[in-house]
Amino acid sequence: MDTPNDIFQSRQYKYNRILLSLLGQWPFQKKRDRWIVFLAVSFIGITQFISQILALVTLRGDLDATLECVAPLLVNCLCVVKLTNLVYNMKGIKILLMHIQGDWQSWNIDSEFKILYRFAESGRSITIGYASGMYAFGSLFPFLAIIPKIIGKNVTSNYSTRPVGFPYHVEYFVDLDKYYYPVLIHNYLATAIRLTIIVASDTCVIILVQHCCALFSIIRYRMEHIRKAIKEDKQFAFLEEDDKVYKNFIHCIRKHEDAIQFANCLEAIYKQALFVEVGLIVSMMSLSALQATNDTLTPQVAVRHGGYIMAQLIHLFTVCWLGQQIIDHSDHVYTAIYRGEWYESSSKSKKLLNMIMLRSISPCTLTVGKIMVLSLPSFSAVVRASASYFTVLQSVQ
Numbered sequence: 001m002d003t004p005n006d007i008f009q010s011r012q013y014k015y016n017r018i019l020l021s022l023l024g025q026w027p028f029q030k031k032r033d034r035w036i037v038f039l040a041v042s043f044i045g046i047t048q049f050i051s052q053i054l055a056l057v058t059l060r061g062d063l064d065a066t067l068e069c070v071a072p073l074l075v076n077c078l079c080v081v082k083l084t085n086l087v088y089n090m091k092g093i094k095i096l097l098m099h100i101q102g103d104w105q106s107w108n109i110d111s112e113f114k115i116l117y118r119f120a121e122s123g124r125s126i127t128i129g130y131a132s133g134m135y136a137f138g139s140l141f142p143f144l145a146i147i148p149k150i151i152g153k154n155v156t157s158n159y160s161t162r163p164v165g166f167p168y169h170v171e172y173f174v175d176l177d178k179y180y181y182p183v184l185i186h187n188y189l190a191t192a193i194r195l196t197i198i199v200a201s202d203t204c205v206i207i208l209v210q211h212c213c214a215l216f217s218i219i220r221y222r223m224e225h226i227r228k229a230i231k232e233d234k235q236f237a238f239l240e241e242d243d244k245v246y247k248n249f250i251h252c253i254r255k256h257e258d259a260i261q262f263a264n265c266l267e268a269i270y271k272q273a274l275f276v277e278v279g280l281i282v283s284m285m286s287l288s289a290l291q292a293t294n295d296t297l298t299p300q301v302a303v304r305h306g307g308y309i310m311a312q313l314i315h316l317f318t319v320c321w322l323g324q325q326i327i328d329h330s331d332h333v334y335t336a337i338y339r340g341e342w343y344e345s346s347s348k349s350k351k352l353l354n355m356i357m358l359r360s361i362s363p364c365t366l367t368v369g370k371i372m373v374l375s376l377p378s379f380s381a382v383v384r385a386s387a388s389y390f391t392v393l394q395s396v397q
Contacts, residue, residue: 007104008097012120015127016207019200023193025086027094038087041193045083048190049076054171055161065159065169071287071308072168078280079194082201085273092269093204099262100211108251109232111225112218119214123207126318130206131199133314138195140307142167142188167191202318208266209322209366215259216329220336222252223356227341245345249352256333256356263326263364274319275369282382285312286389293394316382323366323374334360 008017008028020026024038052073059065086093107113149165161169163176165184172183222229229248230236236244292305337353337360366374372381 007101012117012124013207015124015131016200016203019131019196019203020086022196023083023086023200025083025090025200027090027097042083044186044190045076045079045193045197048170048187049073049080051170051172052076052168054173055169058161058171059159059169065161067287067291068162069169071284071291074280074284074287075194078277078284079197081273081276081280083197085270086201086204089269092265093208096208096211096262096265096269100207103211103215108235109229111221111229111232115217115221116211116214119210119217120207123210126206126210127203130203130314130318134199134202134311135195137307137311137314138198139191140311141304142191144304144307146188198315202315205266205270205319205322209325212259212262212266212364213325213329215255215262216333219252219256219259219333219356220329222248222255223333223336223340223342225340226345246349246352249345249349253352253355256359259330260359260364263330266326267364267366271367271369274366274374275371277319278316278368278372278382281312281316282386282389285309285383285386286393288312289386289390290393313383317379319366320374320376320379320382323378324376327363327365327373327375331360331363 007013017026021029022037023041024034024036026034029037052069056066056069056073059069104116107116145167146165159169160176161171163180166187168187170183170187172179174183176183226245226248230244233248236247239247288305288309292302292309334357337357342350342353368374368378372378
């Protein structure tokens, strides 16, 4: 371990630590263990990615089969983007995690601890809910493909690149009758890895965003309940009354700047990856909807694609909702000042409030490559864009 990380052994962050460790992307893992896991995961994922590309080349000329190949390949691209972003920005993520560790060790009043705890518990609940939804809907596509093989149903496949039981088209240039089970295990193991990459990456964003919101909420509490916060904070015990208010405002200014830096660092880490991710999600939803509404598909295959679309919607909604959370909590600092007891402070103390108010006019955001701000309205905009592309693809099919 590079640094003490007791807080990350707690129930609030346990699942995030485990998920990232499964990919070799937990910043506090031993370097050797991290590289061993990462290389193993990368080898399985890359070999399966190559087999899907070879299948796409083999099936060129068959439009329906090509569309079946493209959607899983886009998911692979999404996983590559997410994993690459984790590797490339590990130092920045580690800094933010150490920031979380420091905040848990340096809270000044009981109310601050309660706020940190509440948002950490919220992050845990969202992590469990998101992971459950993604694994459930993401597993539906491959699970329904293997059912005929499990129950021994006499079903034949129209493609040599996708025998019965295989969720995707693959081409290994080997006798699949002879090596059926090794190749099948390799495909389903790669599928589990892809789901874990998506869940681990996104739940890491979840806990970082929740902590960022906690920092803004602590400032709001100190500004709305000035007298109560001063009474709780023992470091102000021996100061004059007006000096207590003045020091509390200075403390809030520093904490506010700290929260803004945290949000800006989070934005810098994920803005480029989110730009590519949103574009891939639009393409995946459009293609999945096109396949799910194909007249030649069976209800079973339609359900598989429906689960695929639901997983993509959960993914997109979660990211946009997290962006909305940062906007709301950073923006509420401005109104919290008005609700506080600022009018009882001296003119010297009141002047300090201008600094926070001016900075709070522009809320912090998560953006898609600085092009689009992630929020609930942007979720509906992306879904509408996907529906538009689906309509275009359906008309030219």
